[in-house]
Amino acid sequence: YGGKRFFGWATFGSGVVTLLIPYAAMFSYSAVISIRVILGLLQGVTLPAVLVVWSQWAPPLERQKLINLSLSGSTFGIILTYPSVSIMCHMDKEGWGYIFYISGAVTITWCVLWYYYVHDTPSKHPRITQLEKAYIHNCLRHNMPLKETHITPWLEMMSSPPIWAYILTHMASTFQLYGLMSYMTIYLQDVHYFSKTE
Numbered sequence: 001y002g003g004k005r006f007f008g009w010a011t012f013g014s015g016v017v018t019l020l021i022p023y024a025a026m027f028s029y030s031a032v033i034s035i036r037v038i039l040g041l042l043q044g045v046t047l048p049a050v051l052v053v054w055s056q057w058a059p060p061l062e063r064q065k066l067i068n069l070s071l072s073g074s075t076f077g078i079i080l081t082y083p084s085v086s087i088m089c090h091m092d093k094e095g096w097g098y099i100f101y102i103s104g105a106v107t108i109t110w111c112v113l114w115y116y117y118v119h120d121t122p123s124k125h126p127r128i129t130q131l132e133k134a135y136i137h138n139c140l141r142h143n144m145p146l147k148e149t150h151i152t153p154w155l156e157m158m159s160s161p162p163i164w165a166y167i168l169t170h171m172a173s174t175f176q177l178y179g180l181m182s183y184m185t186i187y188l189q190d191v192h193y194f195s196k197t198e
Contacts, residue, residue: 002120002121003050003051003052004053006048007049007050011046011110012108014042014107015104015105015106016108017039017042018104019100022101051067084102
């Protein structure tokens with residue numbers, strides 16, 4: 001299975017599970033927490049899957065730029081979602097449920113587009129030219145078959161200061177991102193005295 005399927009099915013599953021959150025909230029907190037755990041497990045495979053797709057498509061000199069561009073979609077989604085959430089919550093007392101219905105529906109719709117437009121490799125893509133396929137194939141060095149198997153140097157990797165610098169930087173970045181996502185509205189209300197609709 002390629003990255004397209006893993007990413008597509010994980011994202012589709014995330015959309016379906018998101019649609020279930022308002023229903024789970026009618027039963028209990030533990031049902032919502034269970035769904036959030038499932039959502040986290042589904043989302044856990046998306047980053048590696050996206051990297052697999054780009055490893056088959058992006059020439060090495062363009063790869064990082066394209067990965068960053070595709071990953072910026074989550075930040076853009078947060079920027080769009082916060083004001084939308086505020087508006088939906090003020091529509092009526094059941095408005096909070098719309099957040100999950102709309103997010104889930106948009107996610108599922110996005111998956112349909114993903115399956116139509118994205119393919120695991122250039123050779124499987126029906127809508128690009130032979131010239132484009134040849135360019136991508138020639139740029140990708142890893143298309144050469146490996147003559148020997150390599151053993152992953154786990155001990156050396158885990159004792160490498162640059163690896164730990166990356167891990168700690170990523171943890172700090174992720175911590176602040178989710179902190180902002182979770183507490184930004186509270187911060188704006190309690191510190192800057194913004195109303196929920198501002």
